[in-house]
Amino acid sequence: MALTIALGCAAALLAIAALGAARGQLAGFFKPSYGACLAATVLPLIAAGAHLLDAGTPDLVLRLPLGLPWLGAHFRLDALAAFFLIVVNLGAAAASLYGLGYGRHEPAPQRVLPFFPAFLASMNLVVLADDAFTFLLSWEFMSLSSWALVVAHHRQRANIDAGYIYVLMAGFGALALLLAFGLLAGPDGAYDFASMRGGERAPGLSALVLALVLLGAGSKAGLVPLHVWLPLAHPAAPSHVSALMSGVMTKVAVYGFVRLVFDLLGEPAWWSAMVVLALGGITAVMGVLYALMQHDLKRLLAYHTVENIGIIFIGLGLALAFQANGIGWAAALALTAALFHVLNHSLFKSLLFLGAGAVLSATGERDMERLGGLIHRMPRTAVAFLVGCMAISALPPLNGFVSEWLTFQAILQSPQLPQWGLKILVPAVGGLLALSAALAAACFVKAFGITFLGRPRTEAAAAAHEVDGLSLASMHLLTLLCLLAGVLPGLVMDALTPVCQALLGQRLPAQAALPWLSIVPLAEHRSSYNGLLILCFTAISAGLAWHLLRRVGAPGARRAPIWDCGFPVPIPATQYTASSFAQPIRRVFATLLFRAREHLHMPPPGDPRPARWHVEIRDLVWELLYLPLAGAVDFAAGRLNAFQFLTIRRYLSLVFLALVSLLLVLAAWP
Amino acid sequence: MALVLDFLIQGVQMALVLLLAPLLTGLVRKVKARLLRRQGASVLQPYRDLLRLARKEVVLAENASWLFRGAPYLIFAATWVAAALVPTFATRLAFSWSADLIALIALLGSARFLLALAGMDVGTSFGGIGSSREVMIASLAEPAMLLIVFTLALLAGATQLSSIAAYVASPELGLRVSLGLALVALVIVAIAENARIPVDNPATHLELTMVHEAMVLEYSGRHLALIELAAALKLFLYVSLIACVFVPWGLAIDEARPMAYVMGALAFGAKLVASGLLLALFETAIAKMRVFRVPEFLGAALMLGLLATLLLFVSRGL
Numbered sequence: 001m002a003l004t005i006a007l008g009c010a011a012a013l014l015a016i017a018a019l020g021a022a023r024g025q026l027a028g029f030f031k032p033s034y035g036a037c038l039a040a041t042v043l044p045l046i047a048a049g050a051h052l053l054d055a056g057t058p059d060l061v062l063r064l065p066l067g068l069p070w071l072g073a074h075f076r077l078d079a080l081a082a083f084f085l086i087v088v089n090l091g092a093a094a095a096s097l098y099g100l101g102y103g104r105h106e107p108a109p110q111r112v113l114p115f116f117p118a119f120l121a122s123m124n125l126v127v128l129a130d131d132a133f134t135f136l137l138s139w140e141f142m143s144l145s146s147w148a149l150v151v152a153h154h155r156q157r158a159n160i161d162a163g164y165i166y167v168l169m170a171g172f173g174a175l176a177l178l179l180a181f182g183l184l185a186g187p188d189g190a191y192d193f194a195s196m197r198g199g200e201r202a203p204g205l206s207a208l209v210l211a212l213v214l215l216g217a218g219s220k221a222g223l224v225p226l227h228v229w230l231p232l233a234h235p236a237a238p239s240h241v242s243a244l245m246s247g248v249m250t251k252v253a254v255y256g257f258v259r260l261v262f263d264l265l266g267e268p269a270w271w272s273a274m275v276v277l278a279l280g281g282i283t284a285v286m287g288v289l290y291a292l293m294q295h296d297l298k299r300l301l302a303y304h305t306v307e308n309i310g311i312i313f314i315g316l317g318l319a320l321a322f323q324a325n326g327i328g329w330a331a332a333l334a335l336t337a338a339l340f341h342v343l344n345h346s347l348f349k350s351l352l353f354l355g356a357g358a359v360l361s362a363t364g365e366r367d368m369e370r371l372g373g374l375i376h377r378m379p380r381t382a383v384a385f386l387v388g389c390m391a392i393s394a395l396p397p398l399n400g401f402v403s404e405w406l407t408f409q410a411i412l413q414s415p416q417l418p419q420w421g422l423k424i425l426v427p428a429v430g431g432l433l434a435l436s437a438a439l440a441a442a443c444f445v446k447a448f449g450i451t452f453l454g455r456p457r458t459e460a461a462a463a464a465h466e467v468d469g470l471s472l473a474s475m476h477l478l479t480l481l482c483l484l485a486g487v488l489p490g491l492v493m494d495a496l497t498p499v500c501q502a503l504l505g506q507r508l509p510a511q512a513a514l515p516w517l518s519i520v521p522l523a524e525h526r527s528s529y530n531g532l533l534i535l536c537f538t539a540i541s542a543g544l545a546w547h548l549l550r551r552v553g554a555p556g557a558r559r560a561p562i563w564d565c566g567f568p569v570p571i572p573a574t575q576y577t578a579s580s581f582a583q584p585i586r587r588v589f590a591t592l593l594f595r596a597r598e599h600l601h602m603p604p605p606g607d608p609r610p611a612r613w614h615v616e617i618r619d620l621v622w623e624l625l626y627l628p629l630a631g632a633v634d635f636a637a638g639r640l641n642a643f644q645f646l647t648i649r650r651y652l653s654l655v656f657l658a659l660v661s662l663l664l665v666l667a668a669w670p
Numbered sequence: 671m672a673l674v675l676d677f678l679i680q681g682v683q684m685a686l687v688l689l690l691a692p693l694l695t696g697l698v699r700k701v702k703a704r705l706l707r708r709q710g711a712s713v714l715q716p717y718r719d720l721l722r723l724a725r726k727e728v729v730l731a732e733n734a735s736w737l738f739r740g741a742p743y744l745i746f747a748a749t750w751v752a753a754a755l756v757p758t759f760a761t762r763l764a765f766s767w768s769a770d771l772i773a774l775i776a777l778l779g780s781a782r783f784l785l786a787l788a789g790m791d792v793g794t795s796f797g798g799i800g801s802s803r804e805v806m807i808a809s810l811a812e813p814a815m816l817l818i819v820f821t822l823a824l825l826a827g828a829t830q831l832s833s834i835a836a837y838v839a840s841p842e843l844g845l846r847v848s849l850g851l852a853l854v855a856l857v858i859v860a861i862a863e864n865a866r867i868p869v870d871n872p873a874t875h876l877e878l879t880m881v882h883e884a885m886v887l888e889y890s891g892r893h894l895a896l897i898e899l900a901a902a903l904k905l906f907l908y909v910s911l912i913a914c915v916f917v918p919w920g921l922a923i924d925e926a927r928p929m930a931y932v933m934g935a936l937a938f939g940a941k942l943v944a945s946g947l948l949l950a951l952f953e954t955a956i957a958k959m960r961v962f963r964v965p966e967f968l969g970a971a972l973m974l975g976l977l978a979t980l981l982l983f984v985s986r987g988l
Contacts, residue, residue: 373793375735375737376735379736386737394779395776395783396777396780405772408816409829411820412820414824415982415983420983423983424983430820431813431816431820431972431975431976434813434815434817435813437812438809438810438811441779441782441805441808441809442808442809444783445783445787445801445805446805449787449791450790453735453737453787453790454791454792454798516768518768524830525830525833526828526830526833527770527772527828527830528767528830529769529770529773530768533768534751534768534773537747537751537765537768538744538747538748538751539747540747541751542743542744542746545743545746545896546743552724553724553726553727553728554726554727554728554891556727556728557729557730557739557891558728558730560729560732561731562732562733563888564792564794568794575793575798576795576797576798580798581798581802582802583802584803584961584962585805587962588962
């Protein structure tokens with residue numbers, strides 16, 4: 001039943017997309033379109049939720065006579081798919097609700113309305129697919145529909161460039177996945193997942209598949225160094241689509257990784273965990289350091305997605321490490337942490353991108369250096385954005401903290417691992433995780449402080465106005481979910497037990513029945529956390545302090561000019577900016593990693609030209625990896641160009657030579 | 671009966687930290703003054719300051735927002751809750767399981783996040799400089815702190831403070847190099863987190879290198895009282911944390927005898943006075959650092975923490 005509903009809604013989304021293509025240019029068409037999207041995402045959300053929570057239900061399977069005639073299209077709803085279906089449709093529903101209000105600001109609706117529902121449908125189909133052909137087809141459809149949304153505002157040069165790099169990387173990733181599926185299917189071409197599962201594979205073959213999956217799913221998710229397209233493409237799209245790409249599409253990529261590596265590939269090798277862990281740790285720290293250097297609000301958020309993907313992959317790597325050594329309960333803990341973070345990140349990253357969209361539609365600015373003081377003009381957006389900032393910075397009692405806490409608990413089980421490499425690597429990765437969490441807090445103090453606090457730096461920021469009710473409703477819904485997942489984490493962890501049971505054959509103890517709604521993943525004398533109590537205690541203490549001080553002290557407060565140690569300067573430009581805020585951290589970390597240099601051009605005395613100061617930040621991944629690669633491709637293309645201008649005799653001899661060499665290969669094949 | 675006792679201990683602990691925290695601050699100030707051959711204010715002066723501030727009128731900057739007004743209450747509440755969960759004289763706190771050591775540190779992180787935002791709310795360059803430096807220091811101190819937690823947790827097999835204290839106090843633990851390294855690292859982190867010399871100077875308002883005082887420059891009246899009290903609580907928290915984890919002797923661990931609690935309270939008083947004396951001595955003996963030397967100072971803590979964790983795998987207890 002749930003599977004039929006999900007597929008039916010995906011078909012409905014495709015129909016909405018077709019309607020959008022036909023009628024998208026009509027004024028006001030965005031309302032029925034986004035409304036129908038909302039309905040078509042809420043339904044599968046409820047169905048998948050019911051499927052996941054009802055512990056006894058068997059997996060649902062369906063085979064439709066579509067696609068390749070001898071294969072058909074297989075679909076399947078198991079616990080993992082149900083969980084990711086919830087993540088996808090929760091983000092999609094929030095984005096659709098936001099679109100209902102935000103849609104009127106869209107200058108070219110016919111460039112968004114056909115592709116938005118198609119994008120939603122494709123993400124649903126990737127999660128439901130149960131054979132390689134359907135999976136890859138949906139995956140490519142997802143890439144292409146999101147590419148169309150990235151280049152929706154195609155008059156801006158930067159968007160076209162972003163779209164070009166995105167489509168290149170997406171094509172490369174899909175190629176890697178295609179090869180991975182080919183290797184998994186083997187020479188018989190068994191392309192449905194059921195026959196791939198549980199096959200015996202040589203260690204070399206498994207290693208190759210893992211590498212290809214890391215390239216394919218990792219490039220879509222944004223693992224360093226495959227992340228380069230992400231901070232360009234995600235901000236270029238309209239804001240609710242950015243929320244979907246960052247909050248949800250990267251999760252579909254994580255789903256691809258989990259499905260292929262945990263489900264289809266079978267027993268992992270311990271060194272594969274080392275690769276995943278190291279990549280995750282590097283991605284987490286590099287992502288947040290990149291984010292700290294940005295002053296474009298949406299690009300900062302996009303780089304932060306890279307960091308969170310790193311945290312998720314740290315959890316997945318830990319799960320692989322424990323699973324490879326047969327320590328099932330620790331693997332279940334790590335996998336729960338990673339999947340919990342998947343849900344959390346989809347909630348707060350969608351929230352933050354929607355908030356950035358609200359700021360963009362209210363002021364027309366994405367550059368934080370030109371904003372400021374929005375907390376007075378947009379108080380409701382500010383509350384939502386503040387909660388999102390605190391959640392993503394892993395601060396209790398919000399949800400981001402719970403998943404990082406669980407990841408730390410999994411890291412602390414590292415003495416159980418027999419291999420020395422893992423024993424040493426896991427605490428080091430723990431250090432990287434702690435560093436990235438602390439830097440994330442710094443980054444979001446900057447993002448919120450420069451954008452919403454202080455005095456407005458431009459006219460546009462001073463004249464901002466609060467956004468419409470539906471956009472606010474969407475943001476506040478996500479805010480509420482962030483808080484709920486933070487104070488009632490036991491419910492989420494319990495919902496994840498069927499997933500762990502299916503993938504690892506182990507589960508965490510049930511949490512919801514524990515007294516006071518604490519979470520105790522292992523044993524109470526070892527570790528426990530209770531977000532609800534912490535929230536209550538803090539609220540009660542704050543209320544108590546407020547009440548007592550009101551009785552003791554002078555009532556009210558007097559407004560006076562800014563004090564600023566007696567030397568207030570009324571010009572808003574004297575405030576700290578995004579780049580000056582990040583300057584200490586830039587000096588500590590980025591001098592080495594980004595070759596950050598500060599240049600001061602001071603004209604000699606008597607010269608009336610203004611003094612100039614600028615910061616140079618270089619992206620070494622781009623310079624050392626991608627530019628040489630692009631150069632090599634360019635060079636090879638230039639050389640091969642000669643083959644276009646041969647005579648017919650030479651072409652014929654080339655064909656003959658190719659034939660002979662292929663025959664030779666066949667003859668020499670063992 | 672046991673439950674009632676646990677709640678009683680928790681209540682005493684909450685009142686104790688709130689009442690004693692300003693005394694520790696006063697003690698450190700007094701000892702520092704005496705070491706500089708000054709008379710110094712009475713050790714009770716912080717209480718008088720707090721009371722005076724609480725009674726004074728609040729003067730808000732024209733463009734201060736609700737965040738600026740609400741933050742002091744939340745900062746104080748989060749710090750108080752965190753301080754009330756660190757065992758001082760007894761480990762049987764009714765709610766000690768609601769946050770383990772990692773959660774305690776993160777709770778202090780929440781308070782710092784709000785304080786850094788409050789510093790930026792009015793839009794002055796002093797507030798900005800304070801917040802910006804505070805997050806830079808935190809971005810190094812927090813990972814160092816978590817590596818120390820790793821060391822303790824790997825040794826004791828738990829992140830629950832009461833379990834760690836019980837493990838360290840038990841005779842089965844010998845002398846371990848890792849614990850020594852972790853102690854040095856924790857002291858460095860505590861100095862940085864509490865804005866003490868050589869990282870920051872709590873006694874100055876007009877120095878270009880100041881951090882904490884620059885953030886709270888716009889606060890006045892009861893708001894300032896709450897922030898000062900939160901700062902005192904944080905210092906108290908770190909002292910009781912070090913005492914609980916590294917010198918748990920005298921601490922009433924899972925005890926029900928009344929005598930054990932009296933002993934625990936006396937031992938804690940002695941530890942408090944000793945740490946106050948040591949802190950004052952250290953602060954008098956050392957000079958304030960340039961702000962860009964601080965990363966090296968904290969980097970040392972980070973490296974010590976990592977070394978302590980890695981050494982656990984190769985070293986054996988003596």
